[in-house]
Amino acid sequence: MVRIQAGDPDVRSRHLLALPGDVGADEVEVLAVSRFAQARWEEDEVVPQPRGIMGPMTAALGIRAVGSSTPARTLRLARLSTLTGPYRVEAEDAVNLGLPTTSTLAYVLTAPRERGEKPYPGGDRDGLKRAFPDGMPIREEERVLQWMVAAARRLGGSVRTGENGTVLTPDVDSAIDLTVLSDSWLEPAEALAVVQSVQPRARLSEATSTWNGPAPGVGRDAGGRPGWVAEAGGRGLSAALERYGVDDEAERQRLMDEASAYDELMLAVPPVPEAYGVLVDLGHDGTLSVEAGVETALPPLMRGLPWTQGGVVAYRVHWEPPFIEELEAERPSFEHRVARSRAAPLVQAVARVVHAAIGGEIADEADFLVDPEDV
Numbered sequence: 001m002v003r004i005q006a007g008d009p010d011v012r013s014r015h016l017l018a019l020p021g022d023v024g025a026d027e028v029e030v031l032a033v034s035r036f037a038q039a040r041w042e043e044d045e046v047v048p049q050p051r052g053i054m055g056p057m058t059a060a061l062g063i064r065a066v067g068s069s070t071p072a073r074t075l076r077l078a079r080l081s082t083l084t085g086p087y088r089v090e091a092e093d094a095v096n097l098g099l100p101t102t103s104t105l106a107y108v109l110t111a112p113r114e115r116g117e118k119p120y121p122g123g124d125r126d127g128l129k130r131a132f133p134d135g136m137p138i139r140e141e142e143r144v145l146q147w148m149v150a151a152a153r154r155l156g157g158s159v160r161t162g163e164n165g166t167v168l169t170p171d172v173d174s175a176i177d178l179t180v181l182s183d184s185w186l187e188p189a190e191a192l193a194v195v196q197s198v199q200p201r202a203r204l205s206e207a208t209s210t211w212n213g214p215a216p217g218v219g220r221d222a223g224g225r226p227g228w229v230a231e232a233g234g235r236g237l238s239a240a241l242e243r244y245g246v247d248d249e250a251e252r253q254r255l256m257d258e259a260s261a262y263d264e265l266m267l268a269v270p271p272v273p274e275a276y277g278v279l280v281d282l283g284h285d286g287t288l289s290v291e292a293g294v295e296t297a298l299p300p301l302m303r304g305l306p307w308t309q310g311g312v313v314a315y316r317v318h319w320e321p322p323f324i325e326e327l328e329a330e331r332p333s334f335e336h337r338v339a340r341s342r343a344a345p346l347v348q349a350v351a352r353v354v355h356a357a358i359g360g361e362i363a364d365e366a367d368f369l370v371d372p373e374d375v
Helices: 025-035 091-097 139-155 188-196 237-244 249-268 324-328 334-358
Strands: 015-019 040-042 073-076 082-088 105-110 158-160 178-182 275-281 287-295 312-320 361-364
Touching (some): 015 082, 139 158, 188 287
């Protein structure tokens, strides 16, 4: 395995995926195929390499051999993006590149540089806003970088961005949600019974109140408000009603009567539910939910399976913390991490029993498939 040289400018200008030494190339390939439908190894005899990636050299050049003669392989991710490696990372090179000392393998990304606007304020769990303060990656570069961060989170690695040399080491425990994908539909009562087998406090999610029409002072009744006060029905609602609303009182009454008749029909003969939720109150640790519904965007690995052709139902096991904004924090608070550590086993337990009841596949938040035995 050839060695990567940290001091070369060509290496420092590329995005790198750094991984522990026990991660095989087949694991990287599986994660690539899970995100990119056309991902494949390109079996070229000679792989173009950055100048700082050194293979065997002859004594005539004054440089001793630092690696084997086996060329690195190139993994095609997208039309213009490839990942080449693995290369060996020595401890001194890891330090020079700012990588964790556990990084002993590296893959080099070749991708177009596509940048947009500066990052907007808000959550930055992946750290990409911190890495690209002058303009966020867009289009293909964005998709590939997001995949690299997700792969690093799954495999316990890091991503080093090429321009500013920012190192992103995502927390492997930061994404605990799981999704069971199956061709079987569980009725709400059946799903509730399954979840209650491990979480007795589970209950079906139900509407807590009924809608009794718009609130006073909204829409046409919003006259007289000061110009600086946003109307309760949303900014611009009155103007929209004045422009597009029905002025004729009799016609408005007819439309309202039709709507009331339709509502009465739906209440008398409700349609078969196409989605529902099961909730578990975790007290100070937040809420756990199971959201069932039809799934149309399958991971590429599943799209060709025979059992997915008739439709797939997704059972999303989701943890919502007490302060939801911390889900997107790159470095959440200690209290959040404690609550997450208590919620993670519960998410896994619910995913296990749902999968045991209906079969199918289990995917994590990045749509990477998970072996049920590892849950």
